[in-house]
Amino acid sequence: MTTGRRGRWLHRVLPERGTIRKDLVAGLPGAISGVPDGMAASVLAGVNPVHGLYASMAGPIGGGLTSSTRLMVITTTSAAALAAGSAVAGVPEEDRPGAMFLLTVIAGLLMVLAGVAKLGRYTRFVPHSVMIGFLSGVAANIVFGQLPDLVGADVSGPFALAKAWDLITHPTLADPAATLAGLTALVLLVALQRTRVAAYSALIALIVPSLAVALLHAGSVPRVRDNGAIPSGLPTPVLPRLEDFSFSLLAGAFAVAAVVLVQGAGVSEAAPNPDRTRSNPNQDFVAQGIGNLLAGLFRGQPVGGSVGRTALNVSAGAAGRWAAVFSGIWMALILLLFAGTVGAVVMSTLAAVLIFAAIGSLRPGAMLAILRTGRISQIAMISTFVATLFLPVAAAVGLGLVLSLLLQLNQEAIDLRVVELVPRDGGGFVERPAGRRLDSQRVTLLDVYGSLFYAGARTLQSRLPDPTGARRPVVVLRLRGRVMLGATAFTVFADYAERLADAGGRLYLSGVDPAMVQQIRRNRTVERVDGVRIFEASDVVGESSLKAYQAARRWLNS
Template sequence: MGAHPVRRWLRSERPNVRADVVAGLPGAISSVPDGMAAAVLVGVNPIHGLYACFAGPVAGGLSSSTRLMVITTTTAAALAAGSALSDVDPADRPDALILLTLIAGVAMILAGVAKLGRYTRFVSHSVMIGFLTGISVNIFCGQISALTGAQASGGFALAKAVDVVTHPARIDIPSLLAGLGALGILAGLSRTRLAPVGALVALVVPTAVVILAGADSVARVEDVGEIPPGIPLPDLPNLSLLSFSLVTGALAVAAIVLVQGSGVAEAAPNRDGSVSNANQDFIAQGVGNLAAGFFRGQPVGGSVGQTALNQTVGGRTRWAPICAGLWMLVILAAFSGVVGVVAMPTLAAVLIFAAVGSLRLGELKTIMRTGHTSQIAIVSTFLATLFLPVAAAVGLGVTLSLLLQLNQEAMDLKVVELKPAGDGRWTEHPASERLPSHQTIVLDVYGSLLYAGSRTLGAKLPDPAGAEAPAVVLRLRGRTSVGATFVKVLADYAAALHTAGGRLYLSGVDHGLAELLRRTNRVDVSGPVTVFEAGELVGESTEKARHEAETWAVAHRTNTPDQ
């Protein structure tokens, strides 16, 4: 009896399963050059990229909430991994890569379990575009040497590219022709129906020409290392290679993958209308990395290009990316021996073409026109990505995003004066710089009151100096949590009002905030400060505060001898 529901489910899903199996094949074929090229960025045998293109989509696809997202190699993650392993001995790099991938996977799973998905929105769009633009330029410059067959020296990718250009005698003509031929194929097929397999054609055709021409000067994949035949087997990490730089590099990879994955989820909504869960996708990408690491692969993440291809070729459910991974396993079993003869300049061409294609010139122009804050963010992150290790650039980008967020919140804070218009309505006016004597004003605040915002509030509140017996009603409706800085600013302003013989009234105060003010003992809510807690009727507590303030002001004027 238990088998009947299974059979019914299989019958109902048969059209989807057939479509997903078919959709997985072009995804696997296009992953061959992508995976190999990603491994080149890391500086390891291209077979490690192919292993990741098998394990990542299968393991990640089983657990992702964004069902069409393909979790596979990405150029940004590969470049970050390569930067983290740059000081590792080439003989130890494959083992170190496995360890780095596993650590990154654990970090992603922990981020998902801790529900850190909501914090990806704090990474500024300007910072992310600056970082991705820097990644693209680094890939372009870093592959000039492989494209031309020239030896290059330099501390970073741009310096190596300049070294090749300034020493043209080092260029190997057969290598250059093979690379340019691959670029020509990529450009020619990019706007045709063969675009999904364009990269594969760009590897095969120039490589065949190189072999037939006997151009032995052209580097081959097998020159990087021996290509193991057959399918990958699980392997355990070498913990002796664990180091601080490896851990920080893995965390940088995790940060890049998680932010990129969030963008992929937005671009590939579920067909059934269900909402993706960022934290579940974090976990899925972590699981994909654990699988990739155990099968001797490199870091993986939500791929924009592969996910878009999955949608284009008709993928319907999570089984489409899973089938792509299984098709890759078939390709490895049948053709892994052929991988070694691929000409390295063709892989460089694939990376250069992808790097140029990923430049978002329209978004760059828009960001550069939106003001100094965005300009500083994008330029700083771009330059950091060019000249610093990727881990440092990621850390700088995240820090810069948070600083810009705080700075913008502080700059956006605005204090306005509210004047009653009758029938419980208010009109809004710019707040004056100084308080008038023997009068009541009602103030409202727009913007964040955390940290710098509180200090900005203190600077923008009307100055009580020189005034006699001023009364201020400060509206705080909707403020449920504040920090110590706000409490200090409030206490200082209340003290300044008290010195001028005035009083401070707080209206619309949340009950929890009122209790916090009482506990701090910094604000005397039983003396110079009166608190009116918020009620269900908007504006009611403010009207009560204004009425009491004016009653106090009238009584004070009556009791003042010179009035």
Template structure:
């Protein structure tokens, strides 16, 4: 954690562009959260410092993000505007605590269960929501509606409400952003887009154009820490905090993949969870809003030559200096310019190529991306996140169940096995060796039950079911094995399980549902691949021969 002298200068220089670009980004994200833009600036210094000190992905910048801000704003939109900041601080603390607990509990591996289709659908919906939601501020029009799409339609349907000066200011900011996006000034284009149109508004004395100070008093200087107000605790605050935590953790995992450590050490997702949680707690203590791993700010940090974690920390320290010197200027910024910054960033975040690729992948991916996108547009963000997480899990379980494949193994020359489709019905007095690909948990076991060859109508059929590599199996699988072995026994057959892990074998014996002394034989896995299956095959063939001869149950 100590700064390295040889990298100190490079990190300090790399932190400055990030701090400058965080000024418009932080203010714009506060607008999304529905609070005074100053709180976004507070988060832009507290998040990088608190998170940077503890992250394992050293160049990751933990600061304000559009998705987290929109989720927080959705959760507190019904709170009285005067009390909304305190509710936001409490939400941020709760979200931070959840992230820290997730890291301590080592839940980092579970982020992979959120499917790519669901995440792209959610992020696309967030971007579209931002564009639609900022049209009113961009045009200076009053808009009504329960969600962003309705507000945008209201603006378009009533053009007489549009304030010409506000519209010109917003379009000028958009023009600057577009014009500078492909130049060397792209890193500071958002700041220029705030400054020049705002200066024009001041010179023209266009008082009808809304300013940041209209949203409330702008405190001067450096903020002092304070504890959140627990009286603002509510169900919407808690669910909003959980939604913010889920969004931040999944996005942070993506940032870690895109910004590997320069020395080659692997990032620890659990430690990054703790870092993002720490950043949120520190942000809330300094009256800031939710923060998380930022794709854009991390990219700026890397491009500016950041070498260690102190590049991100310096970004926060530079922001603190900017606040101390220029906090009084914040109130003069024209609101249409902030709307322009948000719209430009949201449009650039749209991933049309990825959406097109997902739509071409198949029905499951199409359902995931469209459902999540629509939920994000027309439901509160917390509900959309819940639907996205639930949909990811359902798709995972469904895919595992559908991907299950049963094949028949037949001995081939050279001590090898040949795969072929299994028979629909078992042959009489013969051994059928089966192997299974796919998960055998829950629905997977039920799918196996449907795809196993039917023993009804056969005489003394014998089945060898290969289970090598299965280190744990659930109660559903035990029930399926018990029912299938009973069906085989009813027609004079037997079931042999080969390649069984020792712990799984002990489980099958303990349950009492599987009669391992009668219709089910268990052959535990050995170091030699295929050895237990060959043993089971010999035992099954002996059984089949003796059944054909009409002998009694043989002693294995």
């Protein structure tokens, strides 16, 4: 890094004198709310709750220093925790933390590589319906999966819905004291939601029932320390063990990276920079990757741009990136002073926090809008939602994306329309539906609306006017605005040109972009047919099509 670039980077990163106090104060509510959020995320991931706290310390510091969206808080999220938990579910319990750290580091590396490769623009290809279906499925999974913990029941089942069904069919498994503590936490969360202490409602919902359980000496109620010892003090950096690597872990890291990057892109849109400078999605990819690398090295779990923590950061008066950084520093102080008390938290209260957050994350308005939009959006959302309930997260996201892509390609093929342009005496063209058959000794100028990739090209083949029975028909096919086409489209053009040639006619291509001209000549499929002529596009709209039309008329009259 040159001296000038280093100076500009330091200027962007160092706290400003006028905002440092605001950011210092704004970071504290985030750190406090990060205690229940981080512990709950660890419950979803199936590891000791302290690892969520470690991630809530390292992620905001590493991500906050490097993100282009300066108010975004990079910390634990339910979707990332669920994806990570799905990836390590088959790992023996004693080896699961090590596998989680390695998964977090691999996911961080993938995010950094995605940012360096400038893949930020590809987040727009993830359909809104797939993301809503996935996030709704994640919320439902959290509710179903945490119901047994809410009532202290030891249930069995291969996935969250099956565990909830086991509880429903065996209600005697519930522990009365744990159930009372969990329901008390839920009541507190609802009651405090619209009060001045709403930002601390999750922490209060953990503390009050846990204190009551401790005072009543209810030994049957599961606590956080039952899942493993809670070490005091700050974590030391540890390199993950490569022997924990597996291909299922790699697939899980890809799933975590995909979920985190898409969610992060949504967070950056919802939290614009105070000075109105545009966020750089590639830089945010790198920032989330750095947050995960740091979290993994400090024995934490995956992190990403958090919708809830970012909203809290903004509402607490954050002025810049250091609010997120201070949130991580405050968390370090909490770990240093109060880590030992974390073990006394009742597990059913964590379940209550997760259930409340999951229900609050549901977006019924967005779901209804998608259901009213059309069949493709409906199928994409519902199928992704159902897949998330029954399949591993990586498979559910992949299925939703593949199905959405297939439906979109099918819709593009259906939406393709071929029209005829008839030149007017005074200039310009009149548009009308293209005929089913071509006339003899006549020039037909055609334009195409819709995609010509994949199935779209084959749809065009079936909708082009039929030259069978015509004598010397000429077709001018207008391609303006298309920079590149696939091999299927060129095969369709060549086939149509041959059919026209068999009838004694010709195919002219007009409005062809210079880049496509080179592509056609490299392809050597279209130009090998006798009589094919190409008219390159000019700055004047319709000029090359008119030239092609006039050239075709001259050829017919020659």
